[in-house]
Amino acid sequence: MNTTIRRSFAIIGSGAVGGFYGARLQRAGFSVHFLLNHDYPFVRDNGLRIDSKDGNFQLPHVNAYDCIDKMPPCDVVIIALKTVHNAILPQLLPSLIKPNGCVLVLQNGLGIEQEIAKVVGTTHVLGGLCFICSNKMGPGHICHLASGHIALGEYLPNDQAAGITLSMKDLADDFTRAGIKINLSEDLNIARWKKLVWNIPYNGLSVVLDATTDQLMKNPLSRMLVKNIMQEVIVGAAACKHSIADTYVQEMLDYTDSMISYKTSMKIDYDEKRPMEVEAIFGNPLRAIVNAHSCAPRIEMLYQELNYLDKKK
Amino acid sequence: MNTTIRRSFAIIGSGAVGGFYGARLQRAGFSVHFLLNHDYPFVRDNGLRIDSKDGNFQLPHVNAYDCIDKMPPCDVVIIALKTVHNAILPQLLPSLIKPNGCVLVLQNGLGIEQEIAKVVGTTHVLGGLCFICSNKMGPGHICHLASGHIALGEYLPNDQAAGITLSMKDLADDFTRAGIKINLSEDLNIARWKKLVWNIPYNGLSVVLDATTDQLMKNPLSRMLVKNIMQEVIVGAAACKHSIADTYVQEMLDYTDSMISYKTSMKIDYDEKRPMEVEAIFGNPLRAIVNAHSCAPRIEMLYQELNYLDKKK
Numbered sequence: 001m002n003t004t005i006r007r008s009f010a011i012i013g014s015g016a017v018g019g020f021y022g023a024r025l026q027r028a029g030f031s032v033h034f035l036l037n038h039d040y041p042f043v044r045d046n047g048l049r050i051d052s053k054d055g056n057f058q059l060p061h062v063n064a065y066d067c068i069d070k071m072p073p074c075d076v077v078i079i080a081l082k083t084v085h086n087a088i089l090p091q092l093l094p095s096l097i098k099p100n101g102c103v104l105v106l107q108n109g110l111g112i113e114q115e116i117a118k119v120v121g122t123t124h125v126l127g128g129l130c131f132i133c134s135n136k137m138g139p140g141h142i143c144h145l146a147s148g149h150i151a152l153g154e155y156l157p158n159d160q161a162a163g164i165t166l167s168m169k170d171l172a173d174d175f176t177r178a179g180i181k182i183n184l185s186e187d188l189n190i191a192r193w194k195k196l197v198w199n200i201p202y203n204g205l206s207v208v209l210d211a212t213t214d215q216l217m218k219n220p221l222s223r224m225l226v227k228n229i230m231q232e233v234i235v236g237a238a239a240c241k242h243s244i245a246d247t248y249v250q251e252m253l254d255y256t257d258s259m260i261s262y263k264t265s266m267k268i269d270y271d272e273k274r275p276m277e278v279e280a281i282f283g284n285p286l287r288a289i290v291n292a293h294s295c296a297p298r299i300e301m302l303y304q305e306l307n308y309l310d311k312k313k
Numbered sequence: 314m315n316t317t318i319r320r321s322f323a324i325i326g327s328g329a330v331g332g333f334y335g336a337r338l339q340r341a342g343f344s345v346h347f348l349l350n351h352d353y354p355f356v357r358d359n360g361l362r363i364d365s366k367d368g369n370f371q372l373p374h375v376n377a378y379d380c381i382d383k384m385p386p387c388d389v390v391i392i393a394l395k396t397v398h399n400a401i402l403p404q405l406l407p408s409l410i411k412p413n414g415c416v417l418v419l420q421n422g423l424g425i426e427q428e429i430a431k432v433v434g435t436t437h438v439l440g441g442l443c444f445i446c447s448n449k450m451g452p453g454h455i456c457h458l459a460s461g462h463i464a465l466g467e468y469l470p471n472d473q474a475a476g477i478t479l480s481m482k483d484l485a486d487d488f489t490r491a492g493i494k495i496n497l498s499e500d501l502n503i504a505r506w507k508k509l510v511w512n513i514p515y516n517g518l519s520v521v522l523d524a525t526t527d528q529l530m531k532n533p534l535s536r537m538l539v540k541n542i543m544q545e546v547i548v549g550a551a552a553c554k555h556s557i558a559d560t561y562v563q564e565m566l567d568y569t570d571s572m573i574s575y576k577t578s579m580k581i582d583y584d585e586k587r588p589m590e591v592e593a594i595f596g597n598p599l600r601a602i603v604n605a606h607s608c609a610p611r612i613e614m615l616y617q618e619l620n621y622l623d624k625k626k
Contacts, residue, residue: 205618208521208522208618209521209618209621209622209625211621211625215625216621219620219621219624219625221616221617221620221621222617222618222620222621224617225614225617225618225621228610228613228614228617297541297610297611297614298610298611298614300541301538301541301610301611301614303534304534304535304537304538304541305518305521305522305535305538307532307534307535308522308524308529308532308534308535308538309522311532312522312524312528312532
């Protein structure tokens with residue numbers, strides 16, 4: 001296997017998502033550089049361990065960093081931090097991207113690429129929506145429970161659809177080589193709103209009601225609430241000129257019914273008293289809907305409830 | 314003081330509300346009969362102790378009962394149970410009311426008098442909305458923290474307004490004698506909806522967000538949510554042809570700002586793993602609004618959230 005022609009990856013935020021995809025890329029022969037926080041000493045000494053429904057594996061040696069300044073410039077910079085830490089990016093991101101490199105944002109929510117694009121100038125910015133159930137079990141130890149595919153799109157300013165671009169195809173080739181299924185989206189905006197159809201009800205209600213996904217689906221009234229909120233997201237997206245078929249609601253309900261009992265990432269953040277991604281996942285979509293002269297009372301209520309819980313901690 | 318001409322009262326549910334008003338009536342010279350549940354042996358032996366902002370007092374001896382069958386027929390039967398226990402009333406209520414007696418329902422929510430009226434035939438049924446902060450501290454020990462007045466109205470079928478009736482005036486005389494301020498309402502429906510303007514946001518959100526009233530008022534977003542929900546209750550009441558001035562929202566916000574930090578009764582029920590009054594306070598108003606071809610997304614969402622939490626316990 002000739003790894004020298006392969007592109008290099010920087011993983012900014014090597015948790016349940018970044019750590020998993022980075023490990024898969026390294027296993028496929030790519031040069032991967034992992035930025036870590038608290039887990040740095042452990043991962044530097046012990047590497048990464050991935051327990052996955054697709055097969056367990058270990059990487060005894062990885063390129064681990066505790067500081068973005070020490071990382072080499074890479075072809076692809078993957079942002080897999082929680083959005084609440086994005087304030088650190090403007091200072092650090094530009095020097096990390098090789099000429100002709102690109103940034104791939106693997107974060108949930110809305111309005112993320114817009115902020116990144118401001119910082120990185122003409123560099124291509126892509127967004128990936130990860131349909132994955134994975135949890136960090138301990139330092140350097142990630143458990144991949146279900147799904148794993150990514151909906152990929154390229155960012156253009158002013159909510160334009162970029163179509164299928166060369167940057168997207170190149171990234172899809174890399175991930176496919178690592179065994180990760182990529183769905184190319186001609187319109188990143190729609191891909192992001194579609195992801196919100198899942199994230200807004202489940203992330204929000206899992207925190208407010210202290211519930212796993214299957215518990216929310218089991219009670220008829222909370223199940224109806226999930227559905228009501230999904231419909232509200234689709235109406236809101238339409239107000240912002242991003243059309244999603246109504247049938248997508250049932251698709252997401254079926255998808256969740258087929259999942260194992262899952263604790264959402266926002267619920268894990270809440271339980272571990274970490275800040276929640278309230279603005280990226282709730283505040284930004286809500287403001288987009290209001291700016292489009294529409295309203296979304298349930299999303300607004302969930303936003304208000306989560307803001308209260310987030311600030312109270 | 315001639316107590317023989319005074320009317321007799323049965324208190325069905327001698328907790329923070331029924332126990333407080335019953336004790337005040339007994340102290341004023343009325344013959345009062347208290348139905349108790351777990352606290353029966355203690356109250357039979359020790360009476361009641363009221364710690365009140367209006368002055369503490371004790372009643373070493375009260376007429377205590379552990380069973381409605383043993384109680385004498387009374388002129389006024391006060392229902393101060395939680396609505397979740399109302400299913401026991403049809404069997405027991407009729408024999409407890411003296412000829413020409415009346416029933417006073419001191420419960421929150423909507424559609425309560427309608428159910429009672431079915432049982433008691435031509436007996437007058439009145440409703441009282443208690444604006445009171447009181448908590449049961451232990452067996453026979455009630456702490457009255459703030460307010461205490463009652464908005465009183467008489468029930469007529471089909472949402473009709475009864476005006477100011479003789480039964481209302483008689484009851485107001487009795488309570489006034491006991492030092493309790495009574496506001497007479499020409500329309501019980503409006504009195505009930507006005508109480509819901511307070512109960513729906515504070516009872517609901519105190520449970521969902523694990524919060525006291527002052528905590529909800531302090532965070533700007535949860536405060537806005539309280540206000541949004543109050544406005545939705547007023548719009549819903551209007552759809553049901555019960556008009557409340559928009560200024561009532563600010564009045565209720567000011568009232569709550571002036572209160573001490575208060576844990577709502579629904580939150581106490583939830584914390585003590587007792588059933589919550591979800592149907593009376595949320596389900597019935599919501600169904601009334603939907604039947605009037607209107608909608609109330611925030612009330613509906615709160616109803617769905619509380620149903621989930623109530624069933625999960």
